[in-house]
Amino acid sequence: MTNLIWLIPILPLLGFLINGIGNKNVPRSVSGWIASLSVLGSFIISIGAFGTLMADPNLVIKADYFEWLSAGSFTLDFGFLVDRLSIVMLLVITGVGFLIHVYSIGYMHEEEDYARYFAYLNLFVFFMLLLVLGSSYVLMFVGWEGVGLCSYLLIGFWFKNNAYNDAAKKAFIMNRIGDLGFLLGMFLIFQTFGSLEYDTVFAGARQMTFDQPVLTAITLLLFVGAMGKSAQIPLYTWLPDAMAGPTPVSALIHAATMVTAGIYMVVRSNVLYVMAPFSSEVVAFVGLLTALMAGLIGLKQNDIKKVLAYSTVSQLGFMFVALGVGAYTTALFHVVTHAFFKALLFLCAGSVIHAMGGEQDIRKMGGLKKALPVTHLTFLIGTLAIAGAPPFAGFFSKDEILAGAWTHSYLIFGILAVSAILTAVYMFRLYYLTFHGEFRGSKHQQEHLHESPISMTVPLMVLAVLSTVGGFLGMPEIFHMPHFLNNFLEPVTGWADLYAHGHASHTFEYTLIGSSMVLLIVIIYLVYNKYVKDAHVPKADHLVTGFQNVLANKFYVDEFYNTFITKPLNVLSSFSYNWIEKGFIDRIVNSFGYLTNGASGVLRLVQSGHIGLYIIAMVIAVILMFVFKMII
């Protein structure tokens, strides 16, 4: 299996080429399956590689294929690295990716540009795999840019709608800001360590003394990249807008895989972050702020996908908090469980939207549980998982993050706990508003309510099972079960554990689990009372007042960016255009043109057309040339 890993990214690439080049010549019935099966192939190879890695804790599959870049003394090989960290990501990407591909076959069946959609989706998987597989920061950057491109293409998939195009551009530009940070970080890494290969860089970093300014700079710059890709404050505003894309895309790219690339990158560079405590604090702080803020905004959103988007941002914040407090394994654990339940939630949302004929406003839903039994049940599982109800996946990973935060700082723990409560509140609000109560949509919609086709429900069920059992990958210590993921990732993050702050006491863990369960029940009861018993429906947008209005308008962050960044830039560029470009540079350039024109107008008179004159001029010129020759 180890010599087959090059096939992992190549298969989706082949799928992309077939669907992309063939485009509309590929039969509709085939193109979806080509795309899905190519990802399934990668998944199977990944499982094989996983088996190989399981057997030997010290095994790292590293394969250099060819010399990629060579400039002066700098050479870089194009190589893949499969270790225990990347295999986890590989399994998540290809596994969840495969399910979402299958789901898309049903979801997109009415779409005209069927092949183009699957081509983009395959291309995304290819770049994502490249990002994870690369054995150097450069290759990671290639994947990093590639997934950004695919994200852009898929958000703007329905490019005839201008608002969607704007959302795509916004995502792209926001990501570019982050990419700049990543790029600068790479330059600094190269400057410091003379290489961009992981092995060399990390070996070099281990030799350095603790808390070096250059390491802080590198890690902060890399974190800027992660902010963009993983939608953290201040670069998070693109992610809610990215919901313009098809729903499976939101599930795959903007929930399960691409947005976790930032977390993967930080975990991969854990050696650097451990050596830079200040950066870790920044990471934790930004994550914390994002978790809280996105949670607050999520409370008052009425678009089913927007709620999920803000919940994604919030959960990503959780992950960054985990990274910041040094709990790298925990962050990855949450990436995995989050991939399961958030993909599930998005796909359920897709199923709901599908049934509602494109309607996304939860104020017009309600009572869908009878019409969509499978979707309802799986959505409930997803909600319980994200809210942190035992024994669902989110419970274990989130408790682990909270425990990690507790050992680090009580303040972080407190705020994070509030965010966790918020998660439960808005998720149950979403759940009750969508599936319980009376149907509030139009008559027409009600008649057409239907459960989704089997190609959509099967992935839902598989993901629901995964969301249920996914948490057993990492059981808390008190249950006296081996923490599988921790042990598995030991070779990768072992270095970081040397700097860990110790573990939370068993008493604390019992208290945490107990109190979170009690709180969850209270929340569910309260939310149930409000939205089901009292049949409260969120007010129309213009009737919302006070702080709720602020929340509904997402803290006016977009407006803030518009006023303080976009508008001044626009003013500056129109100034440059009108005054500097048109008034200054253009005038200089034009005046050269006018000068040439005028001068030639005068010189043209010499050309009288009389051949006799021409001959005399020629003779005189020849004489002058001879004279000149003599003088010299």
Next chain:
Amino acid sequence: MGSSILELVHINNYVMLAAILFAIGVMGVMFRRNTIIIFMCIELMLNAVNLLLVAFSTMHSDPGGQVMVFFIMAVAAAEVAVGLAILVMIYRNVKSVDIDILNKLKW
């Protein structure tokens, strides 16, 4: 004959003769307005050069110079054939061979 004219007459004389003939040719081109005469003056210039080439060829005992003259004659013959054809064409159109009438050669 054995002896060469160049032992009696210095090569310089030939150079001067050629220069004078060439200058006369140039002057003729500027002096006259009749296109045919101008054409003939050009032939005169060509012959001045030919003369010089032959003189130097003899001086260096190098047949290359004379071969070159041979080729120049070939080119001149071709040129005259085409040139006079053009001239007849012009005359047919403007009923004149006056070079000053041909003043369309401008922008």
Next chain:
Amino acid sequence: MSKIAFFVLAFLSIFSAMMVVFSRKPVHSVLSLIFCFFTIAGHYILLNAQFLAAVHIIVYAGAIMVLFLFVIMLLNLNAESEPHKTSAGKIAAVVSGGLLLLVLVSVLKSTDGLQLSAAPDSQVGMVKNLGMVLYDKYMLPFEVSALLFLTAMIGATMIGKKELD
């Protein structure tokens, strides 16, 4: 003897060349030019270039000048129809021609120092010798000049024919 011949020929060449430029009738110009060419052929003979002298007379006096004469007669040019430049133009022409001569002479003055290096080979200009060189070393240019003639022939015919209505 040869020396005297050279100077006489040189004088005749220059004189006839002047006549080409200054005669009023185009026919006189052509005749002067033919005479000039004969004197140049004489120079060639003096320089031991017999073959070239023959070719010169055949090509120039025999072919080219006949062509000129023919055209002049065809166009019926004579002194009355002959256009003349203004006197200012004539003066300008003479002055610049004179200047050119002056400059040429002063540039070519450096040939004063040229001396005959070795005994010249009087057989260089003979047909046999030239033929050896022409068909050996200059074979390709010779063939190309044949092509040139072909082109000129086609061109002259094309240009000279009456336009089809």
